[in-house]
Amino acid sequence: MDTVKIKNLTKKFGSTIALNDLSLNIEEGKITGLIGADGSGKTTLLRTVIGLLFPDSGEISVLGFNPSTQKEKLNSYIGYMPQKFGLYEDLTVIENLNLYADLKNVPHDFEKMLEFTSLSPFQDRLAGALSGGMKQKLGLACTLLGNPKFLLLDEPSVGVDPISRRDLMQMVRGMISPETTVLWSTAYLDEAHSFDTAVVIDKGKIIYEGKPHDLAKTPQEFENKVIDLMGGYSKTFSEIAENYVPHNIEMECTVIADKLEKKYGNFYAVKDNSFCIKKGEIFGLLGPNGAGKSTSFKMMCGLAKPTNGTASIMGIDIRKDPEKARSNLGYMAQKFSLYGSLTVRQNLEFFAAAYGINYTQRNDKVEEIIRVFGLDEYSEQKSEKLPLGLKQRLSMACALIHNPPVLFLDEPTSGVDVITRRDFWNHITSLSKKGVTILVTTHFMDEAEYCDRISLFYQGKTIAIGTPKQLKEQAKADDMETAFINLIKESEN
């Protein structure tokens, strides 16, 4: 028995084809992973399946209903978690649960749910005050209320640390009944590898459908195979790095954190954080959500004032002369923080001016950056209209426009598909070879392997520091993810 039957489904937005003559059946009682690049049509497919969007042509049947006309009946049997979780941030945990229980007409019996999500101690906390991982668990709990026959999750694990991801997976597997069908869209291929079925979608068409284990035995191989299916990625030399003009730097440590501390009231967001990053090193800052990574980051670039300690960039104390220290720095923020209503070219022109590039050189510099980053096609488009992967590339272009010796990247690959991520890391490693010092945070443990050294951050403190190999040995683990989880568990004891 199939939960979903789709035949020749086409959906257009204006002239863009989101879903192109797509046919797919989803088996009952199985977890199906939906894999695809940004803009490949994953979210559109989920939304069309539950009747939030209407198809232009083709047939869909979900649990025997037509979602376009029988949405109300269908809604009683489904649980859907949209990308932003759908939580009311100004309601408490328990109030969110009460609301969704009433909307789904199920009793207010949350004991098992709260225990499973370990949200019991936080029942009266506002959902907006929860950490990313906890929000996600609450979102999932609300979605799971009323034991839906068909569960749809739209990239539930974006921007969440490995521990929360593992919890989430256990929660779904533990809470659903054997007949429940799950459609799980994800950018994590290790996650997708553990599902019953994998569906790879590209440009609105399905390019692979089958058991993940048939495609590859290990998650790593699976990732490579999926990349091949999507057209492949061959590591080429990085024109971005090629274009970079190396600086003549004599010092050993270009970035130094000296006993950085940030205290909010009685709470230490960051405590006694010291490290030194050598010239040309890729230094990874890892840790669960809310560990204090972003706060450290902000202090390092002078955006937040440390309550104690200091940091220096290229030997310039960030507390004494923040402007001068920052001029040596390219910064890429976690969220897309460019001007959405400006075109690609206008954004670059603005940042060129903001970083103090001479007026006479500015045009040439912008032209050069547009060419090197392969943005020619999009240079006159509004930046908010770009797909996520291109937005990230533009952010990086803006961060590199003044040829800085130091680069800070805060979760640069969050929510980006696997090919774009590979491409991105190719540039990062090539840049480091040319002497750029790079500080990076990430939740992808496979990316951590690219770092020369890693500092593992937990509850505001550094709990381990070393090369990826050293950390794995210290945690007696084979892969970074297990090392990460083991080291954090150890520090709790």
Next chain:
Amino acid sequence: MKILLALIKKEIKQILRDPSSIIIAFVLPFISIMIYMYGINLDSVKVTIGIKNDDNNPETATLVKSFGHSKYVNSINYDNEKDIETAIVRSKIKGAVIIPNDFSTKLSKGENADLMVITDGSEVNTANYVQSYAMSIANQWLSTSKFAKNTVKPLISVESRTWYNPDLNSHYFIVPGSVAVTMTLIGILLTSLVVAREWERGTMEALLSTRVRKIHIVLGKYIPYFLLGMLSMLFNVFLCTGVFQIPFRGSYLLLFLISGIFLLTCLGIGLTISSKLKNQFLASMVAMSLGFMPALMLSGLMFPINSMPKFFQYLTMFLPPRYYISFVESEFMTGGVYEIRIENAFYLTFLGLLLFFVVYKNTFSSLEKKPKSSFVNKQERGAL
């Protein structure tokens, strides 16, 4: 029903936790009434005028005195016209009265005597006051002076009496009118944000995948903000009658009933803006300009509707505040005229229902509008 209750409960909790909606509902009316009460004054204010008396007759000295005793006028005596000019230029005085040297001689002969009144035309309203005050003070003085016998008795004696507002206190109609402006603002501003917020935060998408229906979403927004708006109305009326002692002569029951209908029209406008724009910032900007400006300018509160150009007169017919202001002013001051009540209640109900329909039509149970083509029917057959 259970779904609707849950949505209303949710909305009320959000209102209570969000200081901005409480500020809009209770602090805004307070500030607004304070401004209308103390900031805006269309009445006779006490004006300072200059007097130059060129007539040495002791009888004219009493005329100068009566200018000094008037409760509407402060007077300053001047000896030459140059000083008067300087004083007017410096805005020390708002006008001047000059009594010529043959004033009393002409009066005692029973001839027509001249009295010069100079006013400052750069402030038209004040100039009118100065003119009419000077006239009435002079006439009053004449009727009690010894020249009274020389005046011809007028054949018509005008007995004027002002109904409903004998003191001609403009606060008595401006402050209730301001309630209408505040209510418009509250109704539109509060609701313009709430649907857009659900779209922006992604909660709408989650709601639409539950058993929630269109009517639940619409009523789930209308009801809580109606309750909040009525509380705000209660507070407004309390400020007017309780704190600022504006007389109320009508029926409280009808006042709240028709205010309720009016509030529904405002909520309707706000919700339409919100569900159309789906963006909080844009919605609040549009709400301010669409709600506040017409309510103030085109409602007949400040500028009489029948002195507007024809086009604007027709335009005001689509503005709920126009009907409500007419009702509120009459309810406060006259104690209720049935024709006014029924006529305005009728138009407001009509507009309220129309807007409710517009809101309902603009609320989707999916992320996009349902296509109307016959394709959907074909689909259904396919699914069955």
